[in-house]
Amino acid sequence: MSLTIEGLRKRFGTVQALDGVSFAVQPGEVFGFLGANGAGKTTTMRIVLGLMKPDEGSVRWQGEPARSWPRRTWGYMPEERGLYLRMPVLEQLVHFAALYGIPRRRGRDEALGWLRRFEIEEHANRRLESLSKGNQQKVQYIATILHDPAVLLMDEPFVGLDPVNLAMLKAAFLEMRDRGKTLVFSTHQLEQAEALCDSVAIIDHGRVVAAGATRDVRRSTGRQAIRFATSAPGGPEWVSSLPGVTVARDGNDYTELRMDAGADPQALLREAIARGEDVLRFEVTDPSLEDVFIDRVGRHVAAIDQPQPLAGVAGGRA
Numbered sequence: 001m002s003l004t005i006e007g008l009r010k011r012f013g014t015v016q017a018l019d020g021v022s023f024a025v026q027p028g029e030v031f032g033f034l035g036a037n038g039a040g041k042t043t044t045m046r047i048v049l050g051l052m053k054p055d056e057g058s059v060r061w062q063g064e065p066a067r068s069w070p071r072r073t074w075g076y077m078p079e080e081r082g083l084y085l086r087m088p089v090l091e092q093l094v095h096f097a098a099l100y101g102i103p104r105r106r107g108r109d110e111a112l113g114w115l116r117r118f119e120i121e122e123h124a125n126r127r128l129e130s131l132s133k134g135n136q137q138k139v140q141y142i143a144t145i146l147h148d149p150a151v152l153l154m155d156e157p158f159v160g161l162d163p164v165n166l167a168m169l170k171a172a173f174l175e176m177r178d179r180g181k182t183l184v185f186s187t188h189q190l191e192q193a194e195a196l197c198d199s200v201a202i203i204d205h206g207r208v209v210a211a212g213a214t215r216d217v218r219r220s221t222g223r224q225a226i227r228f229a230t231s232a233p234g235g236p237e238w239v240s241s242l243p244g245v246t247v248a249r250d251g252n253d254y255t256e257l258r259m260d261a262g263a264d265p266q267a268l269l270r271e272a273i274a275r276g277e278d279v280l281r282f283e284v285t286d287p288s289l290e291d292v293f294i295d296r297v298g299r300h301v302a303a304i305d306q307p308q309p310l311a312g313v314a315g316g317r318a
């Protein structure tokens with residue numbers, strides 16, 4: 001009873017975009033599909049939706065080939081977005097819901113409910129292009145879910161949202177999850193994923209390099225992370241001389257340290273006390289997904305958050 005992706009391979013000319021991608025997503029789960037630019041996230045989603053054929057591999061939903069399920073099973077928020085810029089907001093929401101068999105009156109009521117909830121009701125009769133980009137994105141999300149799909153696939157849904165809109169969209173995600181929907185979203189913003197996802201898959205050059213429950217993936221390096229701060233100005237300098245300890249990040253209010261497997265975090269604390277330092281913060285945690293990514297891939301995910309242009313026509317919709 002899950003979305004099961006098995007052994008996807010896809011080649012474009014000389015580029016092996018997917019090189020054996022497998023993972024499974026359970027209903028009632030928020031699943032993050034993580035990777036740098038060009039890793040293969042969009043290609044995988046397009047194959048799941050049947051918009052593109054894989055060279056090899058299969059996609060199943062509830063044990064049956066994904067293709068055999070009706071269109072309304074799927075909700076897709078494409079990377080290039082896909083609404084009509086010139087059409088009024090409410091009119092196109094009703095239009096797209098109708099394409100999925102939702103009666104117009106019901107589509108209208110539900111669309112208005114969502115516009116109200118997202119605090120953009122006053123834009124209902126304006127052309128989409130007159131809304132700010134963040135508000136357009138909220139409309140795009142409503143278009144994705146209005147036909148009540150069982151599986152939601154969203155390509156970079158958080159790019160370009162301000163903190164208020166981000167919180168609104170996240171709350172809507174969690175509500176969908178609690179209603180038993182299956183949510184898959186792609187991102188290169190690993191902190192977003194860490195805060196939101198029950199499970200994740202990290203993909204690099206078309207291969208899944210780590211997958212599973214977020215907590216297990218974070219623990220998979222065998223290392224621990226320490227958030228450490230003393231009253232010493234600029235942070236303590238002696239920490240990296242301890243065996244098995246490296247400085248991962250020098251933050252504003254604490255230093256993030258990485259401890260090799262087997263190194264003892266308490267030794268760090270004892271050393272600080274022996275040195276007469278005032279310890280302001282000492283927190284032992286699992287490494288971040290960013291740390292796991294660096295560990296598995298050998299480099300950072302580029303921390304870019306480029307604005308996404310909205311397409312002028314409804315291309316790419318499932």
Ligand SMILES: Nc1ncnc2c1ncn2[C@@H]1O[C@H](COP(=O)(O)OP(=O)(O)OP(=O)(O)O)[C@@H](O)[C@H]1O
Binds near residue numbers: 036039188
């Ligand atoms: N239609 C296509 N024709 C040729 N190459 C393609 C096509 N679609 C994708 N690719 C290539 O396949 C690889 C994976 O691309 P994909 O769009 O799936 O990556 P992504 O993880 O979604 O990246 P991003 O974070 O930039 O959106 C890239 O090398 C890309 O150039």
Ligand SMILES: [Mg+2]
Binds near residue numbers: 041042043079155
């Ligand atoms: Mg993409």
